[in-house]
Amino acid sequence: MRAVMVHRLEPDYGGVEITDLPTPDPGPGEVLVEVRAAAINFPDILMTEGRYQHKPPLPFVCGTEMSGVVAKLGEGVARFRIGDAVVGGVLLGGYSDLALCSADALRPKPANFSFSEAAAFGGAYITAYVSLVRRARIEPGEWLLVHGAAGGVGLAAVDMGKVLGARVIAAGSSDEKLKVVAEEYAPDHVINVTGGFRERVKELTGGRGADVIYDPVSGDIFDESVRCIAFDGRLLVVGFTSGRIANVSVNMPLIKGFSVVGVRAGEYGRQFPERGIENRDAIWRMAEEGRLKPRVHQEYPLTGWRDAFDSLTDRRVVGKAVICP
Secondary structure, three states: OEEEEEOOOOHHHOOEEEEEOOOOOOOOOEEEEEEEEEEOOHHHHHHHOOOOOOOOOOOEEOOOEEEEEEEEEOOOOOOOOOOOEEEEEOOOOOOEOEEEEEHHHEEEOOOOOOHHHHHHHHHHHHHHHHHHHHHOOOOOOOEEEEOOOOOHHHHHHHHHHHHOOOEEEEEEOOHHHHHHHHHHHOOOEEEEOOOOOHHHHHHHOOOOOEEEEEEOOOOHHHHHHHHHEEEEEEEEEOOOOOOOOOOOOOHHHHHHOOEEEEOOHHHHHHHOHHHHHHHHHHHHHHHHOOOOOOOEEEEEOHHHHHHHHHHHHOOOOOOEEEEOO
16 A cells, blocks of 8 residues: 655655555454545644654654545444445544544544545534634624634634624635635635734724634734734634744733633543534534535645645645545
8 A cells, every 4th residue: 555654754744755555454443444535734744844742653654634435344343334434533644545543533424525525524623613612602693703714724613603603704814715715605704814904803893803713823813813802702722824823911811801712622522522522423413414514625646745735835725635545
C-alpha cells in the first residue's frame, strides 16, 4: 500500500514523501479500511513540521479524518461487515490506500454524504458544536460573528450557527470567498475584515456588538474582536491561523463583562466522555437529517498530496480539501 509518510520534521513538509508499506493486519477490535477520502486539516500539516501538540514518533503516516470501505475485520468486531461504508477519525494514517482504525472510532457513513463530504465533516463540525453549544451556550436570535468563515472550521460554524437559530455574520478577508459563503450558506451578513470590522459589527447589531465571536484566527482579529463584543458576550478561542497568539488585558473582560472561552473539542470529549458521545451523536444526527452541508473545495489524488497541502497553507480553500486515494 502507498502512504504519505513523514520521515523527518522539516518546514514546508520537506520530510514528507509517498512510501510503499506492507498492508497492516487488523488486531482485536480493529478494522482495516480502504480509504476513499481523507480530509486535510491544519493540525495534520503542523504535525509534519513538529509544530502540533501531538508529536507521534517518526516515521508516521499523517491524516486523521477519513472515510472508506471496510476491507478486513479484526477479532471481536461485530458492528461492521466487509464492504460497509464507514467514516471516522484515526490517530494517524488517513493519507494512505488503507488505514487501520479502532472499530469504536468508526460509524456508518450517512447515505446522503459522498465519501469526500463524510471525510470533511466530523472534525470541523464537532469543533463548531462544542464551541457554540457546549462552550458558548448560544441562544436563538443571538448575534454570532464567525471569523475565518471560508475555512473548514469557520464555514462549519456558519452552517451550525444558522441551524441553531443565531443571526450569523460571516467574516473573512477575501470578497471572492465571502461571495461563495453568502451564496451557498446564506449568513445574515458578510464582512470583509480588511481595514477593520469593529464599526460594521456595531452597526449591524444596533450598537450592541456580537454576543458570540468564533475566532480560529487570533492575532489582530482577536484584538479587534475585543472591541466589538457585547456585554455578557463569549469570545471563543478556537485557533491561531494568523500565526500570532493574542493577549488581552484582564480589565477589558471586566469592564465589558465578557468571557474569553477556550475551545478544544477533542479534549472536551476526553474530559467528559458521556458528553463527547452526545456531541458526536448530535452532529451526525443533524447530518443524516440533511440539516448540515460540509463543503468540499477540491479532491486530490494521493500523489497530489503536496498540492493539497499547499492549497490549505496558501488559503485557497473554501471549506475542505480532500485527498482521494
